[in-house]
Amino acid sequence: MQEAVLRVGVIISVKGRTVEVVVDKSKNLPHLLYNGELIRNVSVGSYIKINKGFERIIGIIESEFITEDKSVNLKKEYKQEKEKIKRVLQIKTLGFLEGKEFNQGIKELPLIDNKCYILTKEEYDTVHNFIKEGDTPIKIGVLSSETSKDIEIGVNSLFASHIGIFGNTGSGKSYSLASLYNSLFKEFGENSGFKRNAKFLLIDFNGEYSGLNSITEKKKVYKLTTRKKIEEITDDEKLPLNESAIIDLEVISILSEATEKTQKPFIKRAIELYNLTLSKGRPQSYFIGILKNKFVSILQSKNKERAFELLDFFNNIIERHSVGFKVELLNLIEWHDNKSCFKPKRGSTYSFDELEDIESLSSYDAIEEYEFLDNKLELLIDFLYVQIIEDLLVNRARNEHISPAINKLKSKTKDLFKVINFNSGTSDIFDGENLVVVDLNEVKVDIRKTIPLLVAHKTYQKQKIAFRESRSSSLNIIIDEAHNILSYTSSRESESWKDYRLEVFEEIIKEGRKFGTFLTVASQRPSDISTTIISQLHNYFLHRLINNKDIEAIEKTVSYLDNVSFESLPILPTGTCVLAGLSAKLPVVVKMNKLDPKYEPNSQTIKLTDSWTLDHGDVIAKEEDEDYDLPF
Structure with a gap:
């Protein structure tokens, strides 16, 4: 038969x-x-x-x-x-x-x-049985062609892997991301081992997951903003970062967008000077002594252009203690081209022939008034200026190569204080929760690129230490709208900084598995994302893709797809995706689980006719019924 x-x-x-x-x-x-x-x-x-x-x-x-x-x-x-x-x-x-x-x-x-x-x-x-022996299954949806057939994936084969979720806007990409992790938290959320050992860091560029219940009720949300005045932002609204976490070569390199071969070694020398100074019995007096020596060296310089350049750097250190320091100083001295040195102005009682006379300069008293700042990031900037003075004096560096890093750090400082609590006694962003959502929806563009890099790097470094101590700990870094941070086509930044930014995440995706760290990236534009990152993903959830470049990017990097699945990408209905990868054994078209509305991300397309058909009286009646304060 x-x-x-x-x-x-x-x-x-x-x-x-x-x-x-x-x-x-x-x-x-x-x-x-x-x-x-x-x-x-x-x-x-x-x-x-x-x-x-x-x-x-x-x-x-x-x-x-x-x-x-x-x-x-x-x-x-x-x-x-x-x-x-x-x-x-x-x-x-x-x-x-x-x-x-x-x-x-x-x-x-x-x-x-x-x-x-x-x-x-x-x-x-x-x-269609994708569950390996000993793994725990979770249902992610049903087979699109046979809705009676449930599709289950093993937790270990999916979440202990790098995941890519790609699809055009409105295709259900964010919904799938929320559905996957909601299923995971439903299955394991109450387990003590899960609460203790599993960490999830979600970088949310559009504020889709910072709602009260999005994905799960139990989470820590940092709703960062640079739009408010700094005095209007409490420390609880900022990311905690203590002193030891700030004064770190990698962190400062990220914040200053430092180049690998020129600016990063300079920052390393400045941090070494910082640590050496603070290890002294009287660090502030020790640093004042350094300032005096540099000041004398500047006044004894034989290069006019270099001398005034160095005075500008020195003025940046002293100016907050002595208003008009450089102006007052230049009222007493002037440059003599014929002798290539600083000399007293006509009528001045100062002589610069002897070192003792230079040290007796009255404006020099401003250096004695120097005090360390409480904010360690601002204090480090002073050390960066001292280091660049030293490097220029001994011809170790060129100003045009080093100054951009200091200027970028300074320009970001005001906004960084709005999103980071530098005086926190801890750098634990999880605060006892498994899931942390970093909402960047109200953050300026340059800070939006810096914060994910900083947070992901620091969290990954802590996970490496935790994993060496206990191989039971895990970290899942989830980046929604990943083209904002993982793009290699951005024209807003230098090539060197772009390379450095991508290297940090490429290290995580290439080496993270050894330390229990896994990356989930979701994006509308897979063609914009580094091919190294896409090619290292283990599991793919491919929603509707229409752009030819995006489809070509998937074709080049996803070897699991058959022709039927590949050709269906432009016509997939909303909420349906092609699941391909190591966890699925073969590509299948899946209609994803329907979420409880309270767990949905804030990414739904608005229904225009609902608001267009309301009149003024309907709005008033509705708001009175719901006991709202009327805005008019």
């Missing part, structure tokens, strides 16, 4: 993984009834079994075509039109059945005349 009902046809051609099958003439109905069950007949996108001896090879039908059946006697009159044609299926082999398990890959290739069959329900379920 199985031979009669389920047989499709026989193989007539084998070209590597591509196989052609001629279909038996009785197999043209859409469904078959077998053992009381309705089974889908052969069609493009469905699976087929090829029997080669005791081997059961599984393939997917990618296309079909018809040819004239020349085996029929031409002199014979055809009884039916269908007898004139031969239906041929083009199949791509995917894997094989071994016992009650489906394995991806090629064990053996079929041979000509091997028979092909429709899968039984048991075999169909086996092919």
Whole structure:
């Protein structure tokens, strides 16, 4: 009976993984009834079994075509039109059945005349069973073509991997991200081990997940802003970052957008000077002594351009203690080109022939008034100025190569104080919760690029330490609208900074698995994201993609897709995606789980007619019923 009902046809051609099958003439109905069950007949996108001896090879039908059946006697009159044609299926082999398990890959290739069959329900379920032994399943949705078939994924195979979620705006990308992690938190959220060992950092560029219940109720949200005045922002609204976390080569390099080969070594020397100074018994007096020595060296300089350049740097250190320091100083001295040195102005009582006379300069008293700032980032900027003075005096560096890093750090300082609590006693952003959402919706563009890099880097470094101490800890970094930070085509920044920014995340995606760290990226524009990052992803959720460049980017980097799945990308309905990757064994089109509305991200498309059809009286009545304060 199985031979009669389920047989499709026989193989007539084998070209590597591509196989052609001629279909038996009785197999043209859409469904078959077998053992009381309705089974889908052969069609493009469905699976087929090829029997080669005791081997059961599984393939997917990618296309079909018809040819004239020349085996029929031409002199014979055809009884039916269908007898004139031969239906041929083009199949791509995917894997094989071994016992009650489906394995991806090629064990053996079929041979000509091997028979092909429709899968039984048991075999169909086996092919779609993605749960490895010992793993915990979570349901992510249903098969789009067979909504009665649940699609479950193993927690370890999915969340202990790098995930890519891609799709055009309105395709359900953010909804899928929320659905995946909501399913995870529903399954494990109350477990003490999960609360203790699992950490999730979500970088939210558009404020979609900072709602009270988005994904889960239990989370820590940092709703950062640079739009308010600094006095209007409390420390609880800022990211905590203590002194040890600030004065770090990598952190300062990130904040100053330092280049790897020139500016970063300079920052390293400044931090070494900072640490050396603060290790002294009287660090402030020690630093004042350094300032005095540099001041004398500047006044003794023989290069006019360099001397005034260095005075500008020195003035930046002293100006907050002595208003008009440089102006007052230049009222007493002037540059003599013929002698290439500073000399007293006419009428001045000061002589600069001896070192003692220079040290007696009255304006010099401003240096004695210097005091360390409480804010360690601003204090470090003073050390950066001292270091650049030193480097320029000994010709170790050029001003035009180093100054941009200091200027960028200074220009960001005011906004950084709005989003980071530099005086925090801790740098633990999780504050006892598993999930942290960093909402960047109200943050300036340059800070929006800096904060994710800073937070991800610091959290990853802490995770590396925690993982070495206990291999049970894990960190999932989730970046929604990832093209904002992982793009390699941005024109807003220098190439060197762009390379450095991408290197930080590329290190996480290439090395993070060894330290229990995994990256989830969601984006509308996969073509904008670094190809290194996309190619290192293990699992893909591909929603509707229309732009040719985006589709090409997926084609080049995702080797798991068959032609049918690939060609369906531009026409996928909202909420439906192609799941491909290591956790799924074969590509499947999945309709994602429907979320409880309270857990949905704030990314729904507004319904214009709802507001357009309301009149003024309807709005007043509604707001009075809900006891709202009227805005008019």
